[in-house]
Amino acid sequence: MKRTERLHALSEMLRRGGTRGYTAERLAAEFGVSVRTIKRDLAALDASGVPIWSRPGPGGGYGVTARASLPPVSLTPAQAVALLAAVSAAPDAPYSDLAAAGIEKILDVLDPGTRTKADELASRIWVNAPSSPYRTVRSALxxxxxxxxxxxxxxxxxDGAETTRDVEPVMFASLDGRWYLIGWCRSRDDIRWFLVSRIEHADVTAITCRGHTVDEVGVPPATARPVNGRGARPADRGRRPAPETS
Known part of the structure; x- marks a missing residue:
């Protein structure tokens, strides 16, 4: 069994084990490897973001915390490089820093052969994308x-006028190559579009949003899609919300 396959199977076994968990010896016997190898695999899963827990002493062992997380995945070199290229070419996209960190975690658990091929292929793709000057603002948003x-x-x-607004964030949108924050503006008491590059400063408050939804923004253009791949209803195509930043 390849290491990537073993990591995936190990993660699934730990999930099935629930709160009972398994000892390192039991896991090593299950996969036909040494206890030392299993502990290295557990460390790799933990580094990739899988919430591994451990209990020392009699009755102890290893398991996975019951919360939402992504299991290890098997990627081809081309798929790994596709993720790298997409993130590298879009430094202004929301959560791009977190995406880059997530990709590194995925690469860390690839088997050595796949990682070597991915690194070689990645060296054949150059990206000249300047770092975003709005990183602090974007992080707050x-x-x-x-x-x-x-x-x-x-x-x-x-027109150059500056205002301070309290905004309940509803969604991010990319339109004509520019990123917008769309939210409920408490000053205007309505949905407003804010061009991210025009946001000079942003502070997250302790005030909880009141539950405004994407439906209040309007239907996206026919060519637009949420990043989860689900589009607008066919009957709604062509209705395009116009950005309002006043």
Whole structure:
């Protein structure tokens, strides 16, 4: 069994074990490897983001915390490089830093042969994408979106006027190559589009959002898709929400 296959099978076995867990000796016997190898595999799973727990002493062992997480996946060299290229070419995209860190975790658990081929293929792709000057702002927006908390922004309008807004983040949208934060503006009491490059400063507050949904934003253009691949209903195609940043 290849190491990648063993890591996947090991993760699934630990998940099935629930709160009981398994000893390193039991896992080593199951996969026909040494206890030392199993402990290295457990460390690799933990480094990749799988929530491994361990209990020392009699009745102890290893298991996986019962929470949402992604198991190890098997990638071809081309698939691994495709992820690298996509993230490297889009430094302004929301969560791109986290995406890059996630890809590194995936690469860390690839078998040596696949990793070597991926590294060689990646050397054949160059990206000249400048780092985003809005990283601090973007990080605050990402946190506010993930935690669904109000974000206080200092926004520069098209005419140069600056205002401070409390915004309940609803979604991010890429339109004509530019990223927008779309949210419920508490100052305007309505949905507004904010060009991320015009947000001068952003602070995440402790105020919880009131539950505004994507449906309030409108239907995306016919060519737009959420990143989970699900599109608008056929009857709604052609209805395009216009960005409003005032």
């Amino acid at each position: 990402e946190e506010a979106m993930s935690e669904q908390r109000v974000v206080r922004i200092r926004y520069r309008a098209r």
